[in-house]
Amino acid sequence: MKIHLNKLLLATGLACSVLAAGAATGTPQRENKVANNPLMKPSTLPFGAPDFSRIKGEHYLPALKAAIEQQRGEIAAITDNKQRPTFANTVLAYEKSGRTLDRVSSIFFCVTEADKTPEIEKAEAEIIPLLTDFENEIKFNGKLFGRIKYVYDHERQALRGEDLRLLDEVYKSFVRAGALLPQDKMARMQDINRQLAKLQQDFGNTLPKAAGEVAVWVDDAKELAGLSESDLAQCRKDAQSRGGKAAYCIVITNTTQQPILSGLRNRGLRERVYNASVHRTDGTGAFNTFPQVVQIAKLRAEKAELMGYKNYAAYSLDNVMAKNTDNVYAFLRQLISAYKPKADAETAAIEAYARQTEGPDFKLQPYDRLYYSARMKREQFNFSEDEVKPYFNIDSVLVNGVFYAAHRVYGLTFSERHDLPTYHPDMKVFDVLDADGRQLALFYCDYFRRPTKRGGAWMSSFQKQSRHRGQLPIIYNVCNFAKAPDGQPTLLTWDEAQTMFHEFGHALHGMLSDCNYNTLSGTAVARDFVELPSQFNESFASIPEVFNHYARHYKTGEAMPEELKSKMLGSLNFHSAYALGENLAATCVDLAWHCLSSSEIPAADKALDFETSALKAVGLLDSQIPPRYSTSYFNHVWGGGYAAGYYSYLWSEVLAVNVAGYFAAHGPLTRTVGDAFRAKVLSRGNTRDLMSVFSDFTGLKAPDAAALLKARGFKRSC
Structure with a gap:
């Protein structure tokens, strides 16, 4: 995941029914403890930088509880206002609320992902439900939404610029959360979102544990032939940091293919590493995420149906540039049609190359591809990664x-x-x-x-x-x-x-x-x-x-x-079909799951079969080029904020190539061009329609997908 959507609220789209809004009272001892909590006041360090010298794991839970109470009071002040709702006393007041909660949760979610100690993991188990319930409380606060809707209905025409954009985004966030649903559907939405929050948290916690469990241990350095001295040193270091079960340890990274496979000469070890990667969470070992996956998929589909959408993909895409699944699949089909012939040719060439040394009966396996591709690259371009x-x-x-x-x-x-x-x-x-x-x-x-x-x-x-x-x-x-x-x-x-x-x-x-x-x-x-x-x-x-x-x-x-x-x-585009293919396959796996209705979600023991059939349906079932992330360890989708949205990497790459083309034509390191990009794109956030932002800088009325294939070394345009 390349940008961290650091609030669970963004990842799950939480929305539920109103909870009791009364502020809890505490003992003087408790109040004093909260007051002395370093997270409860803005840091005195420059620019409010987090003071990690004072913040301990024990501080997060009480600080988040107190910050929730603080914003609850701020929301109550808005809803109790007897004056007619206005942009200033309602929308702007809502925008002002929750600064403490924003600060504390931003720090907390950083450490949960970057330095999750057992103490942090324990705190997270309590904090996620608290935040889930509080977001539900806000988004289904009828009095608050009533005031926001009044401003939207009566004042929108008079607003301009960021004020108008803020009103639209706030109003839309409540509507998409379900603020217009009848009470019975609100109650079900509450249950769905609580379950989703827990399931996604559990999924995210399972993956690093599974990767640690399936790390490949090696005693004899001869098995690691082909690795550089720095790679060998890293394997020794990883073995020491993970308990020293053997002299060397190959750590499994989050993607399907493991980079270390490009250097390992030992085919048996390559197979062990590859199998450890693809089977880390599919039920053949100690960890099995398929039950979590199908529950998440079913709950998301039901959530979309409650909101009046055919499936979760339709609900999710309604709020982005692509707008709907038809547009996404049309975009993907352009890439797939250009990709397939090149991918097949690359595979045939790699297998033919391997047979020169391994014999005419050699059958290329997915754990062989990176190794022989790297050898071909070294021979064709006469250099190795170790040289650079x-x-x-x-x-x-x-x-x-x-x-x-x-x-x-x-x-x-x-x-x-x-x-x-x-x-x-x-x-x-x-x-x-x-x-x-x-x-x-x-x-x-x-x-x-x-x-x-x-x-x-x-x-x-x-x-x-x-x-x-x-x-x-x-x-x-x-x-x-x-x-x-x-x-x-x-x-x-x-x-x-x-x-x-x-x-x-x-x-x-x-x-x-x-x-x-x-x-x-x-x-x-x-x-x-x-x-x-x-x-x-x-x-x-x-x-x-x-x-x-x-x-x-x-x-x-x-x-x-x-x-x-x-x-x-x-050599950068050497065998470039592989990188595009693994991304396309992961994208189509994601979309396939989220285009199902709640009644169509397969059982957990059929989840892998579903992935296989989904890839076959779009012409991407290829053992040589598996998805970059398979269903059971696709954290972007099941633990993060990219559900029905993994396509966005390719979609955005088209935009990026178009922007790079403009820079190349006008001076890639020219301050005039950089300042224009900064002013028109980087500085604007979400204050304008994003297609207009793109067009205003590039001069293009629509993204040019053909430029992506050209940039990746494909001669055939789309």
Whole structure:
């Protein structure tokens, strides 16, 4: 998941019936304990940065309870107002409410995903139901919605700009939650949402435990032939940090294919690693998420039906750029038709290559593909990943690449500071300064994997930008790179370097926000637009001036030789059908589940069969190119905020390629173009219609999907 939708409320679309609104009373001892809780008052650190030197795991639950009570009182003040509802006394008052809860929950949800200790996990089990019930309480507060609806009906025509957008978004959020439902359906919605919150939490907690359980242990270094010295060192380090059951440990990452397979010569070990990955949660081992999956799917479908939609996909897509499943499938069919011939040709070529050394009867298996593809790539382009990794020192990629590009394009400068505490010693913190020296934001980065962190990479915020609240953005990126042993530099692969640029694109979307209202600022945009800034920012990684600035040997400081650079960059689209195919397959799995009615959801023991039939139906059933995430470990969909929305990565990539094309035509590192993109896109948040935002910058009336295939090296256009 590349952007972290950090509130459960966004992930589940919670809405239920009204709960008792009376504030609880407490003893003086309890009240004093809450008052001394470091989360209950804004931090005294610069810009309100979280004071992790004082925050303990024990503080979150009481702080969240107190913050809920505080906002409950703020909501009561709105509903008890005897004056006629207006934008100021109702919608704006609602926007002002809940600052403490926003602050506390933003910090809490960061640590639940990036550093989930047993204490945090225990607190989460109590906190999620509390937040679920409170969001239900708000969204089905009849008096509150009545006032909002009155403003919508009587004052909307007089509003302009962000005020109008805020009213529309607030009103729509209540309606989509079910505020117009009859009482009996509200009651059922309450039950559905409580169950969904618990199921999604359980699913998210299961995945890292399952990945840890199926880690592949190896005693004999000979079995690891083909791995580099740095990879071997990492396997030793992972073994030590996980209890030392054997000398080496291969950790399973969150995707289906495991990157380490590209180097392992031992076919039997490749098969073990691949099977550990695909079977981690499918019921063949200690963990089985299929019962959770089918329950989540059924409840989502029923929720959509209560809201008057055919299925959950129809309900979800009604609120994004794509609008409906017909548009999404039309988009996907264009890509699939161009993808299939190239994918088949690639598979045949890889198998033929393998047979040159393995014999004419060799049958290529999915656990073989990355290995032989990597060998073909080395032979065709005459270089290996081990040759280029010394030029991708993580510190240089960040400072001389990611930050340098942002300086050239947007005029930003970054200064590391050491006075702000963090939740983990691996983190770094930077001041973000505008071209005129004005402080724009704080940026935290947490790049290294650990057992307490979920898989993947994401961005979120401790605090969003808001002129109305007087807030500067405090943004963070989280990744899962393997940290080198002490005393050695952490060297990245090209894909990992691109991930840093990607996540920083999200960070820029938050940092450069210039909006009045917290609700509309930063990345608070439609799911199929939110990946545009991040995917576009990847394009800077390969621009010659930027590349030459960061791709320097960690020992000598010398730039990557032109010949090696030419080989590496020239190989980027080698066997590109694989990356597109695994994404298309995952996308279609997601849509297939969410296009079912509640009565069509299969039983848990038929879930894998359903995935197979769904892929076959769209022509994507291919053992050689499995989904990037299979049903049983698809956290974006079952534990995160991308249900019926995984297509958005490809959709947004089209937007990003179109934007990159505009930059390339007008000067990719030109401040004039960067400032225009900042003013028209990055700063606007959700204050305007998003297609208009896209068109205003690119000049295109609609996204050009053909550009995506061209960028991925496909000769045939769509």
